Every structure is written in structure tokens, then in C-alpha cells.
Amino acid sequence: MNDQSHRGLRSQSLLERAAAHWQMAPAPEVPTEPVAEVAPAPKKPMPAARIRPVDRAKIDRDALAEGGMLVPGGPVTALAEEFRLVKRQLLATGADIAKRDEDAARMILLCSAQPGDGKTFCAINLALSLAAERDLNVLLVDADFNKPDILGRLGLQAERGLLDALGDASVDPEALVIPTDVPQLSILPAGTRTNADTELLRSDRAREVLDALLAADPDRILLFDSPPALAASSAAVLATLVGQTVLVVRADRSSEADLREAVALLDGCEEIQLLLNATTYRAEGPRFGYYGQEQD
Secondary structure, eight states: OGGGHHHHHTTTHHHHHHHHTTTTOOOOOOOOOOBOOOOOOOOOOOOOGGGGGSSBBBHHHHHHEEEEEEEEOOOOHHHHHHHHHHHHHHHHHHHHHHTTHHHHHHHEEEESSTTTSOOOHHHHHHHHHHSSSTTTTTEEEEHHHHHHHSSHHHHHOSSSHHHHHHTTSSOOOGOEEEBBBSSSEEEOOOOOTTTTHHHHTSSSHHHHHHHHHHHHHHEEEEEEEEOOOTTHHHHHHHTTTTTTTEEEEETTTHHHHHHHHHHHHHTOOSOOOEEEEEEEOOSSHHHHHHHOOOOO
């Protein structure tokens, strides 16, 4: 690997914490009592001009709870605290990236080496955690075109999405964004499936679509849930468009060979960090890692 091109991967951050967990056998889980949610301070509302005059889609809270994910308005659990720590680091890294590229700093890719490592689980939880910030609006983009799963997990439905905007220059990508009843969280579906997804992402139109989504809201962060890097070529293309890539590592089965190959494929992104999934939380050890046993 190129030492200079992976500062995020080699920094004192998620990687070293994840690596420490990855090389150690999981310890017994430490029960964590939920902490009562403290009423948050009023959030900065999205400017009225940026909100489409449609009803906000209602996210299925029961489905989130059944999937072991964060529930908006629910108690502050160990899982919530873990994702708070994750987002703090990503936002800090984004601030550094913004010094050289403001647009790239507002785009984050969630990926994994293989299917079943939990990237969609982590993408949804991270989006919910980021949406709790006072000064951010989050657009969660389902870019796993072969297996779009975000809408189903949230209890939402849609027919058109990102692929439709990429394939038709007359389509306004902002018109495909679904505002939700979670303040400051919107969803962009994957859209109509096509065999040319990688080529569409490589086109000039892709840059136009991303520019339009960023320009529609200066407080917006685009969070992409991509296909696994070793399963679909579109992940590598997406990595060239974003400022940060988070590579989800499943503690009980991700191999070092797979991780190295995935990092090589995602080389187009200069900031790559590892996020450990499916390991036991240890109160005395590094904190990153307790994300249940979720599949993609």
C-alpha cells in the first residue's frame, strides 16, 4: 500500500483500535444499562426553501429496534455512544479535508470487503447519529445497486433514485430525495437497476449529480452505502468521488487478505479507516466495535 495515500488508514484512529480488537479473542459481553435520554436542545431547522412541499416519509421505528439499530428518540445505549465516537472522528477528519476540498469533505463512503460484514447496518446507524447534530443535514444514499436494502430496513418505498438521475440528464436529483420524519435525515434510493451502474458513476453526469445534491444544502453530508469492494466494481469508482471511506470489518470472519485487497481497490480515496463490527464491547478496552451481529 502507498504510505502517503492512506493517511487515514495508518493514523492513530479507528484502524489501530480495530486492529487491536481484530487480533484478540472477544471477551464476554458487559451488560450496559440504557441511560435515560436527555431532551436535546432545539435543532437548527432545514431552511424552508430546501424542503420539498411533500409529506415527510415515516421511518419504521419498530423495524429499527427489531434490527438492533438506533431508534430516534430512544434511550442512549452503548451502541449510540459508540456511533457518537465514530462520527466525532469522521467529522474531525472531514474538517481537515475541507481545507483542501470542501465538497469532498462532505461525502463519506461506507463499504466492506465482502457481503455480510454489516456495512448497511453501520451506514444507517451512522446516518441516524449524524442527523442528531445541530448543524448538519444528512442524505443517506443507497449506492448498493445490486442489493439496495436501506429503504426496506427503514420501512420506506420508492421507485426512482440515484441511477435514474445518472442515466437521464433531464432528471433533477433533488426531486428524488425522500425527506423523512427524522429531523435532518433524508434518503436517496438506488433507483432503477441497470447493468451500466459503474459506467454511469464514471461519467461526467455523476459529477453534475453530486454537485447538485451538495449545492442544494450547504449543511448537507452525503453518506453512501456502497456494494462490497470485492463483489462489485462500483465501490472502487465511488471511492474516487468521496473524501473519506469507512471500511467495515467483521471481527469474526474478515480476513487480512480480504482487507488488503479491498484497501487496494479503494485506493482512489486518500482517507480510509476501519470500523470493527460484530465483536463484544469491553469496558476496559478500546471502545470501537460493539455493533451486534448484523448482516448487510
